[in-house]
Amino acid sequence: MTLLHLEAVTRTVLPPDQPALTILNGVDLTVVENDRISVVGRSGSGKSTLLNILGLLDLPTSGIVEFAGRPVKDYSSRERDRVRGREIGFVFQQFNLLPGRTALENVMMPLYYAEGRQFWRRRALAAEMLEEVGLGHRLESLPDRLSGGEQQRVAIARSLVRGPRLILADEPTGALDLDTGQSVMELIDAVAARTKAALVVITHDPAIAARSRDHYRLEAGVLTRATDASASAASESRRLLAAAEPTS
Numbered sequence: 001m002t003l004l005h006l007e008a009v010t011r012t013v014l015p016p017d018q019p020a021l022t023i024l025n026g027v028d029l030t031v032v033e034n035d036r037i038s039v040v041g042r043s044g045s046g047k048s049t050l051l052n053i054l055g056l057l058d059l060p061t062s063g064i065v066e067f068a069g070r071p072v073k074d075y076s077s078r079e080r081d082r083v084r085g086r087e088i089g090f091v092f093q094q095f096n097l098l099p100g101r102t103a104l105e106n107v108m109m110p111l112y113y114a115e116g117r118q119f120w121r122r123r124a125l126a127a128e129m130l131e132e133v134g135l136g137h138r139l140e141s142l143p144d145r146l147s148g149g150e151q152q153r154v155a156i157a158r159s160l161v162r163g164p165r166l167i168l169a170d171e172p173t174g175a176l177d178l179d180t181g182q183s184v185m186e187l188i189d190a191v192a193a194r195t196k197a198a199l200v201v202i203t204h205d206p207a208i209a210a211r212s213r214d215h216y217r218l219e220a221g222v223l224t225r226a227t228d229a230s231a232s233a234a235s236e237s238r239r240l241l242a243a244a245e246p247t248s
């Protein structure tokens, strides 16, 4: 099933006293259930701008964005908020935990906006989710008593506790050391696999990108599908060999 479909999406902003700036240019992308997509691109290439559009936080300047088959421009802003809260989980580089609240309280937050069983069982669901990220023993800890990796686990638990169908991660390991980053990615993968969610990861890190099935590159607002790392290495070595052939 298609979750998200983008066609010829552009995003242009008008900074004060400056000419219009096109941040995204003709982006096409389809995300289906269970997808594992990575987007790499250098700083300023438009990655976060793209993620905000994928997450229904911003609308494109032109082009089509459909969520679950319905054009996003037809949603009211309330409907967009509701769909985002229920179906999309965000993981950012900054953990954005509420400082005066325990891990459990932080993870319960999104469930106050849920309905029915999810709302009534919020404490148990939040505790189960913290258990799943390996923090069952830190339910009552305040964020400043947790390590960076643990704080990111709490943030992941909070993002995923409502069982979103789409997980959007913007540099999720950017503030973590290599090993902690890898284990945080393993955790996101595991939750996504259990809930059959699609995962879109934005990263600078080739090792993180290599974990996904489909690879994209964003350059100056243009998104292209990249072949996987080994295929591009092979084509590069063929190119070098060809260049080294003596010409007669």
Ligand SMILES: Nc1ncnc2c1ncn2[C@@H]1O[C@H](COP(=O)(O)OP(=O)(O)OP(=O)(O)O)[C@@H](O)[C@H]1O
Binding pocket: 013, 014, 015, 021, 023, 041, 042, 043, 044, 045, 046, 047, 048, 049, 050
């Ligand atoms: N509202 C805005 N007004 C003006 N310029 C903007 C606005 N939003 C983004 N930009 C510019 O658009 C470009 C792309 O921004 P974006 O945040 O998407 O980059 P990014 O690829 O996520 O970079 P990074 O890797 O550093 O996070 C940047 O040059 C940024 O300064």
Ligand SMILES: [Mg+2]
Binding pocket: 047, 048, 049, 170
């Ligand atoms: Mg960014």
